[in-house]
Amino acid sequence: MKTLSTLLFLFVCSLTLFAQPKTVVFQTDFGLKDGAVSAMKGVAMGVNPNLKLFDLTHEIPAYNIWEAAYRLEQTAPYWPKGTVFVSVVDPGVGTERKSVVLKTKSGHYFVGPDNGSFTLIAESLGIQEVHEIDEALNRRRNSQSSYTFHGRDVYAYTAARLAAGVITLAQVGNRLPNEVVKIPFQKPVLEGKAIVGNIPILDVQYGNIWTNISADLFKKLNIAAGQKVKITVWQNEKLIFEGKMPFANTFGEVPEGQPMAYLNSLMNLSFALNMGDFSTKYSVKSGPEWKVRVEK
Numbered sequence: 001m002k003t004l005s006t007l008l009f010l011f012v013c014s015l016t017l018f019a020q021p022k023t024v025v026f027q028t029d030f031g032l033k034d035g036a037v038s039a040m041k042g043v044a045m046g047v048n049p050n051l052k053l054f055d056l057t058h059e060i061p062a063y064n065i066w067e068a069a070y071r072l073e074q075t076a077p078y079w080p081k082g083t084v085f086v087s088v089v090d091p092g093v094g095t096e097r098k099s100v101v102l103k104t105k106s107g108h109y110f111v112g113p114d115n116g117s118f119t120l121i122a123e124s125l126g127i128q129e130v131h132e133i134d135e136a137l138n139r140r141r142n143s144q145s146s147y148t149f150h151g152r153d154v155y156a157y158t159a160a161r162l163a164a165g166v167i168t169l170a171q172v173g174n175r176l177p178n179e180v181v182k183i184p185f186q187k188p189v190l191e192g193k194a195i196v197g198n199i200p201i202l203d204v205q206y207g208n209i210w211t212n213i214s215a216d217l218f219k220k221l222n223i224a225a226g227q228k229v230k231i232t233v234w235q236n237e238k239l240i241f242e243g244k245m246p247f248a249n250t251f252g253e254v255p256e257g258q259p260m261a262y263l264n265s266l267m268n269l270s271f272a273l274n275m276g277d278f279s280t281k282y283s284v285k286s287g288p289e290w291k292v293r294v295e296k
Contacts (some may be wrong), residue, residue, distance in 0.1 A: 006147070008028055016288060022052070022082045022084060022163040023051075023053075023079070023080070023082060023083045023084065023163065023211075024044055024052070024054070024084045024156075024160060024211055025053075025075075025086045026040060026041070026054070026055050026085075026086045027056040027085065027089075028054065028058045028088040028089065028151060029059075029063065029088075029089045031058055031063050032058055032124075036149075037058050039152050040086070040152050040155075040156035040237040041053050041156070041228055043153075043157050043160065044157075044159065044296060045160075046160075047157065047160035047161055048055030048163075048164035048166070051163055051164055051178050056071060056072075060089050061128055063089065063223065065116045066116070066200075067089075067182065067201065067287075068087050068117045068120075069117050069120045069121070070120060070200045071201075072087055072117070072118070072121045073121050075272075076110075076125065077106070078228050081106065081107035081108065082108070082109075083109070084108075084111060085109065085110045085112075085159075086111045086155050086156055088151035089112075089120075090112070090113045090115065091115075092113065093113070093149075093150050094148055094150070097115050098132050098176075099112070099114070099132065099133040099135070099154055099155070100112070100113075100130055100132055101126075101131050101158065101159075101162065101172045101173075103128045103129045103169055104119075104121060104122070104125035104127060104128075105126035105127070105128045105232065106125040106126070107276050108121075108125065109159070109163075111133075111162070113150070114179050114181050116183040117202040118181075119181075120200075122179075122180050122182070123182075127178040127179065129169060129177050130178060130179070131174065131176065132172075132173045132176055133158050133173050134172065134174065135142065136242055137167075137171070137173070138158040138161060138167065138171075139153055139158075140153045140174060140197055144158055158172060162188065173205055185198045185200070185288035186198040188211075188217055190217065193295055194221075194261060195217060195221065195294045195295070196291065196292070196294075197211045197212050197213040197269075197291070197292055198290060198291060199233070199284070199290040199292055200212050200286060200288075201265070201286050202279050204274065204291070206217075206277065207272075207277030207278050207279040207280050207281075208264070208270055208271065208272040209233075209270055209271040209272070209278050209279060209292075210270045211269045211270060211292050211294075212268060213268060213292075214268055214269075215267040215268070218263075218269045221294065221296060222296075223247050224247070225248060226246055226248070227246065228244045228245065228246055228296075229245060229247050229261050229291065230242075230243075230294070231244070231245065231261070231292065231293070232292065233282075233284050233290065233293075234291045234292075235285070235289055235290055235291075241282045241283075241284050246260055247260070247261045247262070247264050248261070249262065251272065251274045251275075252274070254274045257274060259271065260272055
């Protein structure tokens with residue numbers, strides 16, 4: 001009898017745990033100077049005050065859809081299955097671009113405009129389902145006359161309802177084909193004795209250059225620590241930088257102010273000046289139009 005009671009208790013606990021509201025993570029280009037982000041969180045809390053609300057970042061440069069796409073890919077894999085992300089970098093707010101919920105094969109959910117923001121997580125995490133948000137059902141009450149704050153009125157509201165279990169994914173709206181709008185960029189590929197890739201983002205605090213070339217792909221060049229690598233960088237077809245630098249494991253392996261190649265915290269090939277700003281010195285930036293070639 002005691003064993004049966006224990007099993008029943010554990011079963012009830014498991015159901016309670018399963019039913020607990022999930023986490024919502026917010027990303028925008030709004031900044032924190034006004035109440036926009038707080039308003040979104042207020043809407044979510046109005047759906048269920050037990051939701052766990054977190055920020056990814058609200059410092060995406062204004063209108064920079066590509067950087068929004070990168071920050072989602074950089075961050076999402078570290079969050080538990082079931083986490084709901086709201087990404088609002090939406091220069092086309094109020095236009096005909098679709099508002100969607102994307103569920104990836106990893107079990108994460110992404111809510112926002114289908115404008116390219118989901119380019120990278122769709123590729124890296126895979127698409128399981130895409131649903132268009134039915135605003136007749138999933139829009140904050142009495143907000144139909146507002147055309148410029150879908151982050152508050154549609155995305156935060158829908159994400160909170162989904163995370164809280166008020167609606168299922170099917171109740172978000174009509175299911176769409178398993179595809180999203182994608183921003184074209186240079187994928188990392190081995191070309192003979194060189195690797196060509198993209199510079200998706202900067203390590204903005206320090207001016208380091210991060211590429212999408214993985215450690216595994218870089219290993220195919222057989223470049224050991226201390227050996228030189230040749231780096232060539234273009235913006236579209238314009239040559240921006242060409243030079244050689246040692247591949248190092250740590251910044252301290254090169255003199256202060258000198259360039260180096262290294263593997264960043266995501267285990268992707270990167271370039272830096274030790275105690276300096278590579279981006280500023282060499283006018284190298286980031287985005288889908290930036291391409292890099294690496295060779296011995």
